[in-house]
Amino acid sequence: MISDPAGAIRRAALLALPVGFLGVFFAYPVASIVGLGLAHGVPDLGQFRGILWFTVWQAAVSTALTLALALPGAYVFARLDFPGKSLLRAIVTVPFVLPTVVVGAAFLALVGPDGLLGIRLDRSVPAILVAHVFFNYAVVVRVVGGLWSHLDPRQEEAAQLLGASRVRAWIAVTLPALAPAIGAAALLVFLFTFTSFGIVQILGGPRFATVEVEIYRQTAQLLDLRAAAALSMLQFAVVSVLLLGQAWLGRRRESMLSLVAASSAVRRPRGKGWFVLAANLVVMLVLLVTPLAVLVVRSFADGLGAYRALGQNDVRSTLFVPARDAIGWSLAYGSAATVIALVVGGLAAAAMTRRAGRLTRAIDGLLMLPLGVSAVTVGFGFLVTLDTPPLDLRSSPLLVPLAQALVAVPFVVRTVLPVLRAVDARLREAAAVLGASPWRVWREVDLPIAWRALLVAAGFAFAISLGEFGATVFIARPDTPTVPVAIFRLLGRPGELNYGQAMALSTILMVLCAGSLLALERVRLGRSAEF
Amino acid sequence: MTLKHWAAAAAVLPLAALAACSTSASSTNSGSGTSKNVVLVTHESFAVSDSVLAAFRKQTGISVKVLRSGDAGAAVNQAILTKGKPQGDVFFGVDNTFLSRALKEKLFTAYDAKGAGTIPAQFVLDPQHRVTPIDYGDVCVNYDKKYFTEKKLDPPQTFADLAKPAYKNLLVTENAATSSPGLAFLLGSVANLGKDAAPAYWKQLQANGAEVVDGWEEAYNSRFSGASSGKGDKPLVVSYATSPVAEVAYSKKKLTEAPTGVATGTCFRQVEFAGLLSGARNSENGKKLIDFLISPPFQQDMPMQMFVSPVQPGTKVPEVFSTFSVKVGEPKTVSADDIAANRDQWIKAWTQAMVR
Secondary structure: OOOHHHHHHHEEEEEEHHHHHHHHHHHHHHHHHHHHHHOOOOOOOOHHHHHHHHHHHHHHHHHHHHHHHHHHHHHHHHHHHOOOOHHHHHHHHHHOOOOOOHHHHHHHHHOOOOOOOOOOOOHHHHHHHHHHHHHHHHHHHHHHHHHHEEEOOHHHHHHOOOOOOHHHHHHHHHHHHHHHHHHHHHHHHHHHOOOOOOOOOOHHHHOOHHHHHHHHHHHHHHOHHHHHHHHHHHHHHHHHHHHHHHHHHHHOOOOOOOOOOHHHEEEEOOHHOOOOOOHHHHHHHHHHHHHHHHHHHOOOOHHHHHHHHHHHHOOOOOOOOOOHHHHHHHHHHHHHHHHHHHHHHHHHHHHOOOOHHHHHHHHHHHHHHHHOOOHHHHHHHHHHHOOOOOOOOOOOOOOHHHHHHHHHHHHHHHHHHOOOHHOOOHHHHHHHOOOOOOHHHHHHHHHHHHHHHHHHHHHHHHHHHHHHHHHHOOOOOOOOOOOHHHHHHHHHHOHHHHHHHHHHHHHHHHHHHHHHHHHHHHHHOOOOOOO | OOOOHHHHHHHHHHHHHHHHHHHHHHHOOOOOOOOEEEEEEOOOOOOHHHHHHHHHHHOOOEEEEEEEOOOOHHHHHHHHOOOOOOOOOOOEEEEEHHHHHHHOOOOOOOOOOHHHHHHHHOOOOOOOOOOEEEEEEEEEEEEEHHHHHHHOOEEEOOHHHOHHHHOOOEEEOOOOOOOOHHHHHHHHHHHOOOOOHHHHHHHHHHHHHOEEEHHHHHHHHHHHHOOOOOOOOOOOEEEEEEEEHHHHOOOOOOOOOOOEEEEEEEEEEEEEEEEEEEOOOOOOHHHHHHHHOOOHHHHHHHHHHHOOEEOOOOOOOOOHHHHHHHOOOOOOOOOHHHHHHHHHHHHHHHHHHOOO
């Protein structure tokens, strides 16, 4: 293509807001708090070698395990048609958006002392690994399954007709086509497990620490900003390498694949297909559904008592506001975060639609960065930077949704971008030739195709915001606790009723998340979305 | 509308909305002398009845806005980071284990609160009145009464008891590096056994099977067998002297006796303070708020809201609190200066001894 100055200006205009958002609410605060620490000099990094090594290897093993267990799951969702599929897909995604305090409690109830399963796994690396699989199963199912469901099954069938065994046909035909998606999923899982915090603390006990846990300790407890800054830089370096890898894979993904509508590739299981389905259902049941079920069962230990107690706000209540207010605040913050994330992520995706140059790819990577940076660093960074008008936002009710949106934006981009890229460029050109302004082209061509993706992105952003805990808890808030914060408060006080209410509120959060995810399932995407 | 206009509008609108919100947020804080607001910065565990804040508003015409974030340690550190441009006017929740750090950082402006004269001297740790004591609570080992009755074993009473073979593998405590009760337990052992003997004692504890978990929530809810909510495996846990009160107050059935007891020889006293933040915008209102925190309405409200004891002698506390909270007497303590000088080194030694 020849150079297109108008296009460049358009892209710059579209990117202004996302870049500004990221700059003001992420880069500036994080750089300030890291700079504050490094102002006192760089500490000896050697003392953190053990922590870095543990962080890397547990993330690598967690990623491998997640892939091993979830790839068959991705196949089941991509290729098989069975009753209750939408519901199941929503359920397996719920863990991903649950706060870790809740998941930690559920796992302890399962494999902790006197756990339901009768095996002790807490305070060990296996517990951490299993919980990481629990959290990230959905990442693989959605990222890989999304592409898989659109691969033309006839290619693999043709290979079999030509004499290849099932396994060989899969390895020779399907695996190479899936490789970029598997790579992208693996990178995401690695990113999430590399920055794991609550799970390592609760299930690993104090013997284990990831870089993220150590940053929290150094910042929030010891106020050793020097060490925290050094650790943040270390984490930053690893995450940057990962994102570069991801950008590279992303470019390879744009290679030509023979894609078909998902509906034409699914079929009812036959013969061995039933066995595959059953085996995967067992994995999902044991790994994903049991921990969730434990929470639900515990919430009903007293019949409806815990739920009834949530509705009251008497002296006996630990919450300073009735639970329905916490739910209301969660919904309000979630909606605000969703709007912010949609605007920022949508504009970024629109800018990156055409001609993914090096710059746009770099911005794509930058938008992912908040996923790889410690919530403590961001929260404390907000404090030291957003303190002067016009950006004196430290006690503004907007701060929480802004922090939540940081985490949700990457998912919006990942959902909307592939769909926009799949829009046939000739449609736009035809519209332009017929005299439509760029805005009109976007409205008449892109929007009708992209609105479903935007809806899906909205649902995801909403669910993520509902479950967000890390950044929220480090931001000074007026009397507006979100549901995860309320659960945390309830778990922080002795007494049977408090524990019951914490479980009941967790169940409500699960239902809210599952509900918004299920609503997404109703919105069918034309082409593969990465998330 | 051309594209450029549209893009410009898209870029400007949210920022304008942001600016509007931020001005409305900051306007509530500005106007030092005449403002009818005061902002209380505190940690996540702060609680107060609405009616009490309403009474303050009625009495003074001042509305209190409460900003909470993080645990006690994180909240103090956040306050230190925002020194000079504080998030609010009054900080509540710095305790004696963090006090010296806050004072060294000159976080607070001296103010001798009205009514502070009656507070017993043992709580007044800063003679310059940069902070005012508000409440205290004792961190002690709690025990599962049922377990010890069934085993026909006397529950432990002192730090030395905890290292005895009879109590092998029974104790779960919190990480002193990440948890405030965990640190208090460490300091309690230093106060009772002395600086020099404490490190050896921690090794004995570890050899006797004491288990360390990261936070109170996990220790109490998931590992302690005495909690009515929990199904834990350890009949001894480091918690608070008021935990039995909460067990009774938040029980499903009406209890006449708490299911848990307190080993009164294993306690460390935490005193919580409030102070007027240096650079506060509404410092006059802040002073009134501190006066209020040590006045009867707030002092009476605290016990059942935060499960701590009021510092003002003779405060009327609810019956359930006075009946079920365990009287500890005056436990041995470590001075704030000593804590400041040795904290990091103690935590390091404790971690080496206990977390392996």
